[in-house]
Amino acid sequence: MAGGAIVTGLTYYPVKGCAGVTASEAELTPAGLAHDRSFMVTGVDGVFRSQRRDPRLAVIRPEIGAGGGRLTLRAPGADPLHLEVDTASARREVQLFKTSYRGIDQGEAAAAWLTEVLGAPSRLVRVPPEHDRVTDGLTPGTSGYADSCALHVLSLSSLELLHARLAEQGAAPLPMGRFRPNVVVDGWEAPHTEDRARRVRIGGAELGYAKLAVRCAVTTVEQESGARTGPEPLRTLAGYRRAAAGGVVFGAKFAVLRPGKLSVGDEVAVSSWGEPEL
Secondary structure (H helix, E strand, O other): OOOOEEEEEEEEOOOOOOOOOEEEEEEEEEEEEEOOEEEEEEOOOOOOEOOOOHHHHHHOOOEEEEHHHHHHHHEEEEEEEEEEOHHHHHHHEEEEEEEEEEEEEEHHHHHHHHHHHHOOOOOOEOOOOOOOOOOHHHHHHHOOOOOOOOOEEHHHHHHHHHHHHHHHOOOOOHHHHOOOEEEEEOOOOOOOHHHHHHHEEEEEEEEEEEEEOOOOOOEEEOOOOOOOOOOOOOOHOOOOOOOOOOOOEEEEEEEEEOOOOEEEEOOEEEEOOOOOOO
């Protein structure tokens, strides 16, 4: 049905809502790409911060070192923050979309740095080792502090169709990074082939389709500057990508059936197909 597809991009996001880290290869764990959404910025009340309300998160650039034992945060106009990651301190309650989880607070230095950069009282928490979240969708799985499922997959052909639709509206094309995917696939000739893939093998890993990716105001944030840019791409997507269950969708979410190593250039082999949920 579709062949010749390969991985052309891998990105993980160590701190939820902040800039991503591109990689030529990455370990795929049951919770997604290693270190993906392992940390989360919250208010002092434990409620997560998102680019939906705090678009300046986009300019914070995390770096993971020492196998996940060190975290560096950089942002324009601020000195870098270097942290030894705490995985042992007391857990505290955090909230993600009104669901309660646990997090390990990373201390006062991180809180002060984030508060200064974001201009709002903030804390930094890490997923505890015993985190046992269960994600929803057609294939259940787990993830760290991602919005929902472990892996977000998006194809170049889907973006190219969006560009054509944007051009019809006199709007400029948008970079792939605006949609914050984990895995970018090239070679699927038909746009939105990711919507129909149900079982996918990449390298030594296997993925199971969970659900369509519902898009929000984060897609209207310019990821380099943290500036809101207006109604696109949501306005255009609303004209042709409304899901039957509601919401504007673009890309697909997957659970991890078998962990393994992913590399740019890996073949993307689909062994089972289904009907799109639009």
